[in-house]
Amino acid sequence: MDFKSEIHRLLNEFLLTRPDLFLVDLKISASSDITVILDGDNGVTLQDCLDASRAIEFNMDREIHDFSLQVMSAGLSEPLEFPRQFRKNIGRSIDILLSDDSKVEGELVNVDDEKIVIRLEYRRPKLIGKGKEDVVEDKEIPYSEIKKALVVIKF
Template identity: 85%
Template sequence: MEFKTELSRLLNEFLETRPDLFLVDLKISATSDVTVILDGDNGVTLQDCLDASRAIEFNMDREIHDFSLQVMSSGLSEPLEYPRQFRKNIGREIEVMLNDSSEVEGELLSVDDEKVVLRLEYRRPKLVGKGKEDVVEEREILYTDIKKALVVIKF
């Protein structure tokens, strides 16, 4: 069986036993360096990474195909890509870069399979008269319009 196919099969078997976890990325370099990036509805623990690593490591024959394996969680600096990742960040501030090169930042209010809803707060010039006014609005953004989305880290 092809290396990548077997690796994917073992990883999927592990993920079937852990429905709270999901695959974000699987990378295999030309030199067989394998990187598995996981995320979870309730986060990913070190034990989760160890369990995934063992599910692969103990079922692959290094005599047939030698490889190195690294299993990690998707960090805060990693972009949000899947609805499940957005869903677990409801209530947090996120920064969204859109395909038209504009950016918006706001609180993630809701998520479905097609879009996210952000609460935006900003100041704009008054429509009538001088000065500025505070504006709070909800904005729906389709996943197809998102180039990149990141959780805003505040200290």
């Protein structure tokens, strides 16, 4: 089995023992620098990263193939990509860049395997009379229309 396949196999075996964790990204450079980015339904702890690292490192022989390994959690600056990532952020504000390059920001209220639903709150001119009115509406956005989605950090 080649080096990359072996890393994939070891990582998948580890993730089978931890169904609350999932792989966001795995990069293996030509110089054998391995970067693993994990996320979890309840977040990722330092111990989770250590366990994943050990699952790979303790089962590879550096005498045969030398490598460097980094295992990290998907931070708030990382875009949301998978339904599981969106699901764990229900109730939070997210900023979405759509495939037509327009932007939408709202509270994530629902997630399924095809789309997300965000609650938009904005002001618009009244339909009858002068002035403005507050509007709250839910908007469905299919994953296919999402170019990039980030959790909005509010202090």
